Amino acid sequence: MEQVIIFDTTLRDGEQSPGATMHTHEKLQIAKQLARLGVDVIEAGFPASSPGDLEAVQRIARETEGPVICGLARCVRGDVEAAWKAIQDAARGRIHVFIATSDVHMQHKLRMSREQVLETTRAMVALARSLCEDVEFSPEDAGRSDPEFLYEVLGAAIAEGATTLNIPDTVGYTLPWEFGALIQGIRENTPGIEQAIISVHCHNDLGLAVANSLAGVTAGARQVECTINGLGERAGNAALEEVVMALYTRRDALGLETGINAREITPASRMVSSYTGLLVQANKAIVGANAFAHEAGIHQDGILKHRQTYEIMDAETVGLTASTLVLGKHSGRHAFSDRMDQMGYHLDGEQLNRAFARFKDLADKKKVVSDADLMAIVSDEIYQPQEVYHLDHLQVSCGDHSIATATVRLRGPDGQALVDSAHGTGPVDAVYKAINRIIGAPNRLTEFSVVSVTEGIDAQGQVTVRIEAEAGADSGLAVNPQTGERRWVFTGHGASTDIIVASGRAYMAALNKMLASRGQPGSETAADRQPAEAAGPGA
Ligand code: KIV
Ligand code: ZN
Numbered sequence: 001m002e003q004v005i006i007f008d009t010t011l012r013d014g015e016q017s018p019g020a021t022m023h024t025h026e027k028l029q030i031a032k033q034l035a036r037l038g039v040d041v042i043e044a045g046f047p048a049s050s051p052g053d054l055e056a057v058q059r060i061a062r063e064t065e066g067p068v069i070c071g072l073a074r075c076v077r078g079d080v081e082a083a084w085k086a087i088q089d090a091a092r093g094r095i096h097v098f099i100a101t102s103d104v105h106m107q108h109k110l111r112m113s114r115e116q117v118l119e120t121t122r123a124m125v126a127l128a129r130s131l132c133e134d135v136e137f138s139p140e141d142a143g144r145s146d147p148e149f150l151y152e153v154l155g156a157a158i159a160e161g162a163t164t165l166n167i168p169d170t171v172g173y174t175l176p177w178e179f180g181a182l183i184q185g186i187r188e189n190t191p192g193i194e195q196a197i198i199s200v201h202c203h204n205d206l207g208l209a210v211a212n213s214l215a216g217v218t219a220g221a222r223q224v225e226c227t228i229n230g231l232g233e234r235a236g237n238a239a240l241e242e243v244v245m246a247l248y249t250r251r252d253a254l255g256l257e258t259g260i261n262a263r264e265i266t267p268a269s270r271m272v273s274s275y276t277g278l279l280v281q282a283n284k285a286i287v288g289a290n291a292f293a294h295e296a297g298i299h300q301d302g303i304l305k306h307r308q309t310y311e312i313m314d315a316e317t318v319g320l321t322a323s324t325l326v327l328g329k330h331s332g333r334h335a336f337s338d339r340m341d342q343m344g345y346h347l348d349g350e351q352l353n354r355a356f357a358r359f360k361d362l363a364d365k366k367k368v369v370s371d372a373d374l375m376a377i378v379s380d381e382i383y384q385p386q387e388v389y390h391l392d393h394l395q396v397s398c399g400d401h402s403i404a405t406a407t408v409r410l411r412g413p414d415g416q417a418l419v420d421s422a423h424g425t426g427p428v429d430a431v432y433k434a435i436n437r438i439i440g441a442p443n444r445l446t447e448f449s450v451v452s453v454t455e456g457i458d459a460q461g462q463v464t465v466r467i468e469a470e471a472g473a474d475s476g477l478a479v480n481p482q483t484g485e486r487r488w489v490f491t492g493h494g495a496s497t498d499i500i501v502a503s504g505r506a507y508m509a510a511l512n513k514m515l516a517s518r519g520q521p522g523s524e525t526a527a528d529r530q531p532a533e534a535a536g537p538g539a
Contacts, residue, residue: 001257004247005223007199008034008240009043010272011060012072014231016482019466019489020276023516024056025386028063033271034228035066036346037264039240041094043225046072047086048079050481052517054086061090068134070094075124084131094134096166097124101139101153103146114149122156129161137162138201143169143178147185155191164197164223165190169212172205172235180215187220199223202238204230209238214246217256228272229280229287241265241286241318249313266319267344270375274383277464277491277510286318319344323371329363340378343371351382365497366458376453376460376495380505385492388413388515389439391508396427396500406430408504410438428503435507441514442474443467445507446489450499461499463506466491469514476518490514 011027014020022030027044034042042064047054061069069090071083075097087093099110099121106112112120121137128135137157139150154165167186169179183200187193200216200223202209213224230239244260251257269287273280282289292315294300302309315322321342325335336356340347347355358377363369390411398404407421408431420437424430432445447466452459469475471486480488490513494505 001255004217004256004258005040006258006260007041007223007225008039009225010227010231012043012045013233013237014227016233017231017278019491020231020278021490021513021517022275023385024059026275027056028059030272030275031060031064033268035064037268038259038261039067040259041068041070043070043072048073048082054082057086061087061093068092068094070096072096075099075120080124080128093132094136095128095132096136097128098138098140100141101145101150102141105141118153118156121153122160125157125160125162135162136164136166138166138168140168141170142167143174151189154186158192158196162196164199166199166201168201169203172203172209174212176208176211176215179212180219183216183219183221197222199225201225203233204235210242213238213243228268245286245313262317263319264344271383274379277493279464292320327369328367345378354381370454372453373460376462379493380495384509385512385516387512391504394431394501394504396430398427404430406434408434427500431500431504432507439511441511443469460495460497461502462495463502464493465506465510467510
């Protein structure tokens with residue numbers, strides 16, 4: 001069977017989802033998981049967008065083995081050079097250049113004529129090719145571009161040395177048969193197309209990203225760009241897990257395969273969800289909590305008689321394993337570590353120690369520690385941003401006739417203990433106000449949710465928060481280089497059997513992400529109060 005190249009852009013397009021901002025440490029962990037998953041190419045970021053992004057791509061290029069590491073660049077000399085700087089140490093690197101080709105983008109965004117776009121494409125693909133052998137070119141908004149012009153631009157990119165031609169449906173506008181016809185037309189009319197690989201990059205605005213990607217490969221594309229959990233701009237990109245499992249499950253009809261190790265799909269999905277703070281909807285295909293759950297009596301009856309009555313995929317294929325061993329307070333390190341392995345968590349020694357300590361603590365409070373509890377522990381203890389401040393201690397007093405009051409102790413960047421108290425409308429409000437008094441980073445809480453990890457009165461609560469902050473002297477943030485906007489969104493999550501503690505942890509996680517986003521050139525700190533400087537628009 002012919003192979004489809006899986007190009008993962010979770011760390012670039014995926015990171016453009018509001019609130020999905022990740023820092024180098026988190027990106028590196030995800031890149032390593034993507035390598036275990038067996039993706040062929042990792043688009044690690046947009047190096048020209050910020051020094052932080054450049055550094056993250058550079059570290060991924062140096063420290064991730066296996067996949068090709070790719071950096072995105074506009075058709076701008078500085079971008080192409082930054083992308084090269086970021087990926088040049090990779091065992092195999094790729095520069096991905098793009099420029100818009102639809103009339104609406106050329107006229108209103110770029111303010112460039114067709115000739116100028118064509119000329120810029122030639123010059124920047126040639127520059128990229130002079131630096132790197134592997135060059136991908138994307139005509140942005142190809143889905144709404146004039147096909148004749150598209151053939152001309154793509155032909156020029158091939159002539160200058162582009163090795164992959166990526167066709168983005170940037171705004172998720174096309175229908176599957178239209179997108180398939182577009183790819184077919186490109187194959188039939190682009191000069192030199194047989195020398196290049198055709199790739200597809202579909203957005204999900206009409207919920208058609210995966211269908212369009214499959215229409216693209218059916219028409220001859222051999223690379224699919226996708227993201228874990230379908231993250232990405234607006235409604236997201238084609239979900240990697242859906243594309244891969246559709247190709248696998250319907251290989252009878254599609255006749256194509258990928259090099260993906262599907263058992264790593266569930267661990268990858270959990271890791272990305274935890275690091276980005278973006279929860280996966282329960283009914284999401286392949287990785288949603290209900291994707292393999294059968295509720296209706298008729299279905300359960302059918303499944304018990306013969307699994308294939310209602311199941312087209314085996315949950316174990318995507319790394320979902322059912323526990324055969326009950327973990328509780330008498331379980332030792334060995335049993336715990338075995339279960340972590342079975343669940344697809346690849347923890348190093350120090351991480352395992354921390355997770356095991358949390359497990360023991362929970363097992364003292366709960367009779368049975370389920371897989372869902374273990375997932376919450378890993379998410380809360382391991383998949384967290386690097387800490388600038390650590391929540392050391394928290395205590396509250398509240399009730400229907402008392403004023404909710406909280407005292408918190410944080411460990412600061414130099415390890416110093418910082419204590420403060422505040423009162424609020426309730427205990428969570430009081431805790432957040434006390435934390436704010438210490439850290440002094442103005443923000444607005446825009447979302448707060450608490451869900452129970454398991455059933456029962458002793459269950460852990462998992463809290464997710466979303467905060468927003470404006471660039472400026474008070475917040476210490478520059479204009480968001482990913483979006484070109486002044487507004488930043490950060491998410492955080494925390495878990496505990498005490499939901500006030502979980503709330504405190506979730507807030508600290510979001511604040512730590514915000515603090516880590518300070519200090520980029522052009523950003524401001526309350527201390528220096530320099531004017532902000534825009535870092536340029538994102539892709
Ligand atoms: O959606 C898009 O057009 C993109 C390009 C940069 C490939 O993300
Ligand atoms: Zn995109």
